[in-house]
Amino acid sequence: xxxxxxxxxxxxxxxxxxYPGLTKEQVCQIRERLIRELxxxxxxxxxxxxxxxxxFALRSGQLKLTSSMPDGRQQILRIAVAGQLLGIETFKxxxxxxxxxxxxxxxxxxxxxxxLRQILAGSxxxxxxxxxxxxxxxxxxxxxxxxxxxxxAPEKVSSFLLSLIPQRGDPGAELPLRLSRREIAxxxxxxxxxxxxxxxxxxxxxxxxxxxxxxxxxxxxWLEETNGVENKASSTERRAQSGHS
Amino acid sequence: xxxxxxxxxxxxxxxxxxYPGLTKEQVCQIRERLIRELxxxxxxxxxxxxxxxxxFALRSGQLKLTSSMPDGRQQILRIAVAGQLLGIETFKxxxxxxxxxxxxxxxxxxxxxxxLRQILAGSxxxxxxxxxxxxxxxxxxxxxxxxxxxxxAPEKVSSFLLSLIPQRGDPGAELPLRLSRREIAxxxxxxxxxxxxxxxxxxxxxxxxxxxxxxxxxxxxWLEETNGVENKASSTERRAQSGHS
DNA sequence: CGCCACTTTGAGTAGTGTCAATGCTGGTGG
DNA sequence: CCACCAGCATTGACACTACTCAAAGTGGCG
Numbered sequence: 001x002x003x004x005x006x007x008x009x010x011x012x013x014x015x016x017x018x019y020p021g022l023t024k025e026q027v028c029q030i031r032e033r034l035i036r037e038l039x040x041x042x043x044x045x046x047x048x049x050x051x052x053x054x055x056f057a058l059r060s061g062q063l064k065l066t067s068s069m070p071d072g073r074q075q076i077l078r079i080a081v082a083g084q085l086l087g088i089e090t091f092k093x094x095x096x097x098x099x100x101x102x103x104x105x106x107x108x109x110x111x112x113x114x115x116l117r118q119i120l121a122g123s124x125x126x127x128x129x130x131x132x133x134x135x136x137x138x139x140x141x142x143x144x145x146x147x148x149x150x151x152x153a154p155e156k157v158s159s160f161l162l163s164l165i166p167q168r169g170d171p172g173a174e175l176p177l178r179l180s181r182r183e184i185a186x187x188x189x190x191x192x193x194x195x196x197x198x199x200x201x202x203x204x205x206x207x208x209x210x211x212x213x214x215x216x217x218x219x220x221x222w223l224e225e226t227n228g229v230e231n232k233a234s235s236t237e238r239r240a241q242s243g244h245s
Numbered sequence: 246x247x248x249x250x251x252x253x254x255x256x257x258x259x260x261x262x263x264y265p266g267l268t269k270e271q272v273c274q275i276r277e278r279l280i281r282e283l284x285x286x287x288x289x290x291x292x293x294x295x296x297x298x299x300x301f302a303l304r305s306g307q308l309k310l311t312s313s314m315p316d317g318r319q320q321i322l323r324i325a326v327a328g329q330l331l332g333i334e335t336f337k338x339x340x341x342x343x344x345x346x347x348x349x350x351x352x353x354x355x356x357x358x359x360x361l362r363q364i365l366a367g368s369x370x371x372x373x374x375x376x377x378x379x380x381x382x383x384x385x386x387x388x389x390x391x392x393x394x395x396x397x398a399p400e401k402v403s404s405f406l407l408s409l410i411p412q413r414g415d416p417g418a419e420l421p422l423r424l425s426r427r428e429i430a431x432x433x434x435x436x437x438x439x440x441x442x443x444x445x446x447x448x449x450x451x452x453x454x455x456x457x458x459x460x461x462x463x464x465x466x467w468l469e470e471t472n473g474v475e476n477k478a479s480s481t482e483r484r485a486q487s488g489h490s
Numbered sequence: 491c492g493c494c495a496c497t498t499t500g501a502g503t504a505g506t507g508t509c510a511a512t513g514c515t516g517g518t519g520g
Numbered sequence: 521c522c523a524c525c526a527g528c529a530t531t532g533a534c535a536c537t538a539c540t541c542a543a544a545g546t547g548g549c550g
Contacts, residue, residue, distance in 0.1 A: 067387070067390075067391050069391075069395060073395040074395070075390060075391055075394040075395045076394075077387050077390050077391075088376070088379075088380050088383070089380050089381075089383050089384040089387065090380070091376060091377055091380040092377050092380060092381065093380075093384065097384055097387060098387065117373070120369060120372060120373055120376065121369045121370075121373065122369065123369075124365060124366045124367065124368075124369055124372055125366075127365060127369060127372035127373070127376065128362070128365055128366065128372070130376055131333070131336060131365065131372065131375055131376060131379065132336055132337050134333075134376065134379045134380065134383065135333050135334050135335070135336040135337060135338075135379065136334075136337065137383060138333070138334050138379065138382060138383050138386060139334040139338065139342055141383060141386045141387060141390065142312070142322045142334070142342060142343070142386060144390055145312075145320060145322055145386065145389055145390060145393060146312050146314075146320055146322075148390060148393035148394050148434060149320040149393050149431075149433075149434035150314055150318045150319075150320050150434065152537075152538090153537075153538065180495095180496070180497090181496075181497065181498090182496080182497095186394075188394075189393060189394035189395060190538075190539090191538075191539060191540085192496090192497080193497095193498085193499085193538085193539075193540085194537090194538055194539075196497060196498055196499085197498085197499080197538090200497095200498070200499085212546095212547080397505075397506095398505075398506070425527095425528065425529090426528070426529060426530090427528080427529095435506080435507090436506075436507055436508080437528090437529080438506090438507075438508085438509095438529090438530080438531085439505090439506060439507075441529060441530055441531085442506095442530085442531080445529095445530070445531085457515085
């Protein structure tokens, strides 16, 4: 660990092993360009349309990234989790293309695009790391497109619920649910009421149990197999593609 | 121009100015790892689920990137244009997350991920270029989410049409339209019939003129201002957000 | 207690999807 | 040359999903 004034040790851009060829002084120089900040739930890191000065690296907590239309309709582009970068879209752009709002307590590092450019120019290892992170975010974003474009309301809610299940966790455990009905709706391209109705329906069928601030998946298999729809027979097999040459 | 056997000069990874510190021999070494390939319309570069070996840089032409569900429903994730990279999502992944199919005649360079990694490690300028390209693609993808999640059918078609207009071009020129109704529908999360109806409606209103394989924007202003919807008054101003804290 | 934000539920409807029929165009083979 | 066919586009009738608007229920907090 470099012995410099900075106290930043754990974020995407900060790990010492990312700077193999550099002296400790140089590492410190880089780290000193990072600014660590804390945010409380509902705090806004930046707003859609703001001049894009900083890039943010999320160290802990969750953020929602949203975009709004002039009339107030709002869409959640993605939920950012620890390790991801925010605002890299503006690397060549002038303004943030979305608003970033904390869902939980959040720790983030920020760095100006100019500084980042310099760091990237000097450290291919970091550049590689950034490219990897970016490509994951692109992948995540493309998944949401799949959900939005091809799925019905119950299917959307179903895949949303399944996405809440952690990789290694108690199957029947209570899952914390920080998003309001409105936010789930904004993520899935639905309305508050529709989400509420679908969830109530799932609860009536004993697929899920819901309480305040949490949810419990009672029949994961059903969700996975039916995608949230009782009878897909009629709507299946019909749309088989032609598939050119 | 370096004097080596390679004949590649114009793609994202190939320009000489990207390799400021390298000798001509080194530049040639890099270039020789690139494989230039030609594809005809409807040819498939790779399929969703294939093991991801190569990254592609699109030099000319257009591609559609699609993802399918088991029952045949298909979603276009984005249309790739010259200058973009394909399959960078798999930089850390094992398999291509979508199918890439040529819409036009296409020239693309491909390079293995391993080679790319080496090049990136040695050339921060290229890494920067890749990051810029990626961030643009992320931005483009997020735009599609906006369209899919919060727009109505006429709004979707409207923003699709506007996206066809080149940055610097004759406002009233005929725009080539290589996508079928079905493909436009697959991109916007609509059905063939709905797209057809909306376009017919626009044509009736003299907003666009359409012919075989091309389209002409007659009233760009109208599309931009109304987003394709006649009377938004009633649905506007209603959904003003509360805005926490 | 009363207020506020969030959620649920209901009734009615607009907007899309579904299904089916027809039209158009280009290609193929008689 | 024309008849036929296949693929894409258009149009219409109808069904149904999800949205809109309205009202009432719930729980937290000053």
